[in-house]
Amino acid sequence: MDDPQLRAEADAVLAELVGAPGARLREDQWQAVAALVRERRRALVVQRTGWGKSAVYFVATVLLRRRGSGPTVIVSPLLALMRNQVEAAERAGIRARTINSANPEEWETIHAEVERGETDVLLVSPERLNAVDFREHLLPRLAATTGLLVVDEAHCISDWGHDFRPDYRRLRSMLAGLAPGVPVLATTATANARVTADVAEQLGTGGDEALVLRGSLERESLRLGVVRLPDAAHRLAWLAEHLPELPGSGIVYTLTVAAAEEVTAFLRQRGHRVASYTGRTENADRQQAEADLLANRVKALVATSALGMGFDKPDLGFVVHLGSPSSPIAYYQQVGRAGRGVEHADVLMLPGKEDEAIWRYFADTAFPPEAQVRQTLAALADAGRPLSVPALEALVDLRRTRLETLLKVLDVDGAVERVKGGWIATGTPWTYDAERYARVARQRAAEQQAMRDYVTTTQCRMEFLRRHLDDEGAAPCGRCDNCAGPWVDSTVSPEALTGAEKELDRPGVEIEPRRMWPTGMPALGIDLKGRIPAGEQCSTGRALGRLSDIGWGNRLRPLLADGAPDGPVPDDVLRAVVEVLADWARSPGGWAPGVPDPVARPVGVVALPSTTRPQLIGTLAEGIATVGRLPFLGTLACTRPDGTHVAARSNSAQRLKALSGAFAVPEQLGRALAATPGPVLLVDDRTESGWTLAVAARLLRRAGAEQVLPLVLAAGG
Structure with a gap:
């Protein structure tokens, strides 16, 4: 890895990117950049949030473009992070554009800019990979001209990951279509050993074994704690009363849209400046909420997983979960948004008795039974023409979101194909891997048990999370409520409790x-x-x-x-x-x-x-x-x-x-x-x-x- 000239050039690009003269890549960042630029390798980087994964691919992009490579294509599911990254790239003179569900009116213009070579970085949402026009026309051209492919949140590739997204599996086609010697970088902050091995194997498709760069997942700035309260009214009252004591501005996560809207309304009534951010929030309102949090004009966003891990605010001072997520890996990903650029950030969970009922209510991610899959394949085969999802709904007993997910999985497996007008069966033999689906279901159940254990454990909470991500260096943090003792007051005043009870009633x-x-x-x-x-x-x-x-x-x-x-x-x-x-x-x-x-x-x-x-x-x-x-x-x-x-x-x-x-x-x-x-x-x-x-x-x-x-x-x- 010793290449002083390339290292000096990389550091100079980083300094320009972050606006800090004299900035230098850390050794592990330099190792990743050198692997991409000098060795043109495929690499998987598993590093904690805030490590600087985006710096790696932006620096590599500039270096590769100077050497005549085509544009970088970044596949990311995180619209909020896309906006952050486009702004960061442009500050460093990198011409970046994005194609996602929020800007369809710009797609045609962006396609033309890419073809004319006017774009250095193209950020693409994963659902675009499965859109017929994009897949048939733009994707092959991108695969042929791409200088660097970046797969952000790469755990989504693996059905063992906590946030598996079938659209990501379409990347296999793009990987196979890349010109020889095109480097690939996959990044994630949340991959245990099984997910890491699965993603690395898929990255190596058709080429050499992928390089895996895995670092410690310790977050020295985070102080983790659990506040156990008797009911929802106490939790809402505690939040309203203690929100001003939390450092800086932050995120309050809820498990449902309804809860996010309830909490936002109550906190506003109590005089707090907060905004709601859910799957029902209009895109313009989402962008305004993001801007308000970035500028500290609000104390918190009250959000569902629609905000997820995709928000880049280095000085985020706290993350509070009003209710427990169903996976320790997903929980680590969300809390990792805090404390990236500050010395101390508070992370608190307020679990509720209703959490498990909500997990069950939304437990719709299991792969459908074989009979329903066969019914879907038979309906497509018998139709003799493409069927839209609404038309197919009338023939199979699956809800739309679950049917769409099934079709994407079958598409990747080659059993169905998305064409203009809908979906068709390819006739390719397909095997129902019942054993694998059962193992995934058992893993989901184990993750839920781990979250129950996280709430009640008397051991270090950061160590608990790191061990569930197979971080070999996991050790007591010395900061969490179990290591150093609780630091927050769990009491609520009668006046606050009465207000919360009235709101919830x-x-x-x-x-x-x-x-x-x-x-x-x-x-x-x-x-x-x-x-x-x-x-x-x-x-x-x-x-x-x-x-x-x-x-x-x-x-x-x-x-x-x-x-x-x-x-x-x-x-x-x-x-x-x-x-x-x-x-x-x-x-x-x-x-x-x-x-x-x-x-x-x-x-x-x-x-x-x-x-x-x-x-x-x-x-x-x-x-x-x-x-x-x-x-x-x-x-x-x-x-x-x-x-x-x-x-x-x-x-x-x-x-x-x-x-x-x-x-x-x-x-x-x-x-x-x-x-x-x-x-x-x-x-x-x-x-x-x-x-x-x-x-x-x-x-x-x-x-x-x-x-x-x-x-x-x-x-x-």
């Missing part, structure tokens, strides 16, 4: 109705398509809470869990539903006197039938009718008492198929609707997809109801 969320029938229903023999006629639609409804929130969700999850005993609606739940109904009546568009543009007051209450919770729904509907002084008009009839109308967590087309003909309006209910025309309240225990409510509303409106106003205990998301 506030009931009511809107339920948006279905407006369009799913694609492909005629192919299932059901003559429903296009827009649902206005005269057959459900109206906007209300739910007591979301199953994913930390307020009423915590109360409703045990009540509505699979296998939970049926029984009368609890008194506190009924009181809260009545409060929702009263607020609804007073809201714009409600039916209380004096509200703007009111709808007519409901004339009665109708219940949906249930094979699992008839007492709960029946007493809820009757209780609402009694308190609201409304007649209970009756219950829809279930034409399938065995419950076969339930298509749990499947896609929209399959849910609607299962619901076709499942309900009927009994004669007595039909007479009641005819005798008392007007809006009716439709009562159920929960809604997830909205299709049960849509089907029931269609029947009721055809039977004479002027409007159908859904009122349920829980919304699914």
